[in-house]
Amino acid sequence: MRPTNAAIFAVLAVLPALPAHAGEAPADRYRLEKSAEGYVRMDTRTGAMSLCEEKSGQLVCRMAADERTALQDEIGRLQGSVKALEERVTRLENTPSARLESNLPTEQEFEKTMGYMERFFRTFLNIVKDFSREDDNAAKPAPDRT
Numbered sequence: 001m002r003p004t005n006a007a008i009f010a011v012l013a014v015l016p017a018l019p020a021h022a023g024e025a026p027a028d029r030y031r032l033e034k035s036a037e038g039y040v041r042m043d044t045r046t047g048a049m050s051l052c053e054e055k056s057g058q059l060v061c062r063m064a065a066d067e068r069t070a071l072q073d074e075i076g077r078l079q080g081s082v083k084a085l086e087e088r089v090t091r092l093e094n095t096p097s098a099r100l101e102s103n104l105p106t107e108q109e110f111e112k113t114m115g116y117m118e119r120f121f122r123t124f125l126n127i128v129k130d131f132s133r134e135d136d137n138a139a140k141p142a143p144d145r146t
Helices: 005-017 065-093 096-102 107-139
Strands: 030-034 039-043 049-055 058-063
Antiparallel strands (some): 049 058
């Protein structure tokens, strides 16, 4: 008489409760048990079980239903976390300081602008000096013609 899947699962569910050897080799981590549809693979450290079947000479395993639910729950939690982080980044990017920072000129644009300002001030100072010379010439008294 062949054992049923329920019997195999019951036996495999009890195995994690048994004490493991401290020097257990990684090769002994997984146990395979034959079932009617293929194999049941159990991780002796975590108790996780996968259903396996032979395809093209290779063993192909898929998670058991309870693991799939846990995985889907974790994926949902992570998606919620990513969404919350994206919303936070969006809020931070829309702050006045972030918008101001993104509008700052590049180093090249800044240097170009400083060049314009320097030329402006030099020209302005030359105009002021010209006016000052004209005032000096106008302030001199006319020669005495007597």
